[in-house]
Amino acid sequence: MSDKKQGFVPYANEADVVAVGKLMIENRLDRITISGDVDLTADKAGLARARKLQALLGGIVATLEGMSLPDELPPPAVGEVDNPFN
Structure with a gap:
């Protein structure tokens, strides 16, 4: 089942981004x-934005508690990469 059908699954991938107004909630594997x-x-x-943010x-929180x-x-980890434009 895809994440789109399940909704935002915290810490499940490096791709999901949800917007609430101009607030962006970006999913990562560790944050x-x-x-x-x-x-x-x-x-x-x-009220609709507040409910979406609350959910x-x-x-x-529920995912973290589990x-x-x-x-x-x-x-x-921070590293350097070669400049692709040189």
């Missing part, structure tokens, strides 16, 4: 990156 902003306005549209964060977690992840 979820949240960037941007969203206005949770006092109207039906704001996403609830899924992330994992065996280290105290802290090591920093990502």
